[in-house]
């Protein structure tokens with residue numbers, strides 16, 4: 001048995017202060033249990049590092065370790081407490097696990113790698129033979145480790161956006177680092193307070209180095225930017241702007257459709273999506289459907305033409321030319337007598353200076369839009385989600401580009 005226990009001691013990377021006692025193999029339970037014993041003598045105080053005597057031993061506890069072949073492997077042992085003159089009685093650190101963890105470091109590293117590879121928490125839990133709460137706790141610890149060591153230098157461009165959370169009217173706010181395509185923070189709600197909450201992720205010194213922030217025009221987010229990064233330029237996100245334009249076109253269509261229907265004219269039935277697509281993305285069949293509609297003398301086709309004309313705004317190289325284009329476009333749009341279009345045009349005009357900043361900082365929230373599908377899958381896999389906190393953990397785990405194994409690697 002001596003050879004075997006020594007073999008385990010080496011495998012576990014234990015120093016002389018620990019020895020392997022019995023190794024119990026349960027064929028029925030498909031389990032290996034390894035009993036570890038502290039050899040006594042002096043121990044190191046976990047707080048001040050002084051060498052001290054042993055006060056006592058805690059009751060036996062266990063840690064899940066990497067499987068041995070297909071056998072679940074458990075370490076068991078009683079951890080001594082140091083009797084420190086300075087600090088009092090303190091539980092010593094064990095070399096194989098972090099404080100309060102029920103797993104060995106190697107197991108946690110493995111679990112994090114499985115979670116990353118599966119990108120599906122349910123499947124990872126099944127592979128690891130762990131329950132939901134345990135997997136969640138492992139993710140939480142990985143996120144904590146990553147956040148502790150995260151570098152926030154060179155966060156030059158930031159995006160703020162909202163996402164729906166759960167069904168109905170719940171929202172979350174997401175702060176992203178646009179240059180490095182990573183989520184910096186997630187907060188609950190989408191009001192000013194939520195925005196402030198999210199900005200706390202960036203310490204003042206870093207926030208003051210942000211050059212520009214991409215946000216929607218309406219949002220409460222603007223004032224949070226002005227508070228936390230007053231030097232940063234605000235760039236109103238072009239995707240939100242096209243959403244506002246699309247929404248206006250749709251309002252015109254709904255109203256016109258209603259009026260036409262009363263006269264028995266069903267030309268606009270089932271055409272909602274056609275007016276919202278970027279024509280460049282229409283396939284041939286759709287275009288064949290759309291082309292004759294667009295050419296008709298409809299209010300909706302007029303609204304659509306105004307929306308499409310605005311698209312050119314973004315193609316300019318210089319703000320001066322873009323401004324000229326805007327003025328021409330605006331003159332047309334405000335005279336079109338289509339209320340929703342007029343009000344979007346006026347809104348864009350009010351915010352024009354912060355549209356033109358785009359030509360200095362070509363940023364959009366497209367990256368955080370890219371996180372959408374990711375976040376959507378996290379959400380759909382998360383039936384029975386109990387709290388916003390769990391959602392935040394998963395978003396940061398999968399979209400935060402954190403070093404989830406940091407600290408382990410420093411040991």
Ligand SMILES: [Zn+2]
Pocket residue numbers: 045046047048049050084085086087088
């Ligand atoms: Zn001490």
